[in-house]
Amino acid sequence: MNNHYLSSVNKEFDHQMIKFLLTQAKEFNVPIISDEGINLLIQLIKISSSKKILEIGTAIGYSSILMALFSDAIITTIERDEKMVVLAKNNIKKANLTSRVTLIQGDGRDISLEDNDYDILFIDAAKAAYIDLFEKFSKNVKTGGIIICDNLLFKGQVENPDIIESRNRRQLVKKIDKFNQYLVNNSNFNTYIYGIGDGISISIKK
Ligand code: SAH
Ligand code: MG
Numbered sequence: 192m193n194n195h196y197l198s199s200v201n202k203e204f205d206h207q208m209i210k211f212l213l214t215q216a217k218e219f220n221v222p223i224i225s226d227e228g229i230n231l232l233i234q235l236i237k238i239s240s241s242k243k244i245l246e247i248g249t250a251i252g253y254s255s256i257l258m259a260l261f262s263d264a265i266i267t268t269i270e271r272d273e274k275m276v277v278l279a280k281n282n283i284k285k286a287n288l289t290s291r292v293t294l295i296q297g298d299g300r301d302i303s304l305e306d307n308d309y310d311i312l313f314i315d316a317a318k319a320a321y322i323d324l325f326e327k328f329s330k331n332v333k334t335g336g337i338i339i340c341d342n343l344l345f346k347g348q349v350e351n352p353d354i355i356e357s358r359n360r361r362q363l364v365k366k367i368d369k370f371n372q373y374l375v376n377n378s379n380f381n382t383y384i385y386g387i388g389d390g391i392s393i394s395i396k397k
Contacts, residue, residue, distance in 0.1 A: 344390030
């Protein structure tokens with residue numbers, strides 16, 4: 192949701208590195224997480240005292256760098272796009288976060304991680320792969336841990352697929368709806384989908 196009053200009353204990030212990342216995201220047309228979304232994520236990390244986070248979908252590193260800047264968690268983040276990997280690596284270095292943010296290059300569907308003690312999993316990758324990514328990486332989250340997924344409303348299009356002209360887009364939006372249904376009906380997690388940012392789910396692993 193984009194509320195002008197809240198945008199004016201809430202504080203913006205006052206940080207040079209963040210301003211640089213916002214400009215770079217625009218320049219490369221990268222869909223970074225909303226202000227609401229990243230603030231929610233940071234507060235969840237703090238409320239849950241989370242120390243170990245796994246992210247799927249780094250892009251330029253905006254969300255992982257902000258999570259690292261505003262908490263003391265360590266972050267592993269996975270990105271498949273070579274060009275994004277180069278940008279993100281540079282940004283992580285520039286932010287002096289190489290000791291706390293580890294970037295793994297590759298498609299999340301091909302990568303397996305050994306650790307099973309992640310406090311938080313943040314899925315923000317290709318929407319068509321969400322069920323696979325959730326099934327796979329939720330296994331790496333500890334009991335009581337949190338899984339957060341972004342873009343579950345896809346700019347309002349998920350609730351209204353019939354008005355979408357592009358067939359590909361319509362298929363994609365149907366996949367997101369399928370994921371949302373899968374998620375709320377998955378009895379191994381307590382899930383609620385919020386209308387925050389572009390639609391964000393919070394699931395707690397039972
Ligand atoms: N989390 C970032 C934005 C990520 S945009 C932020 O808020 O700052 C989504 C990114 O996920 C893109 O860079 C895309 O290349 C990557 N991606 C999509 N599907 C993926 C997959 N299956 N494995 C790894 N990365 C993926
Ligand atoms: Mg997103």
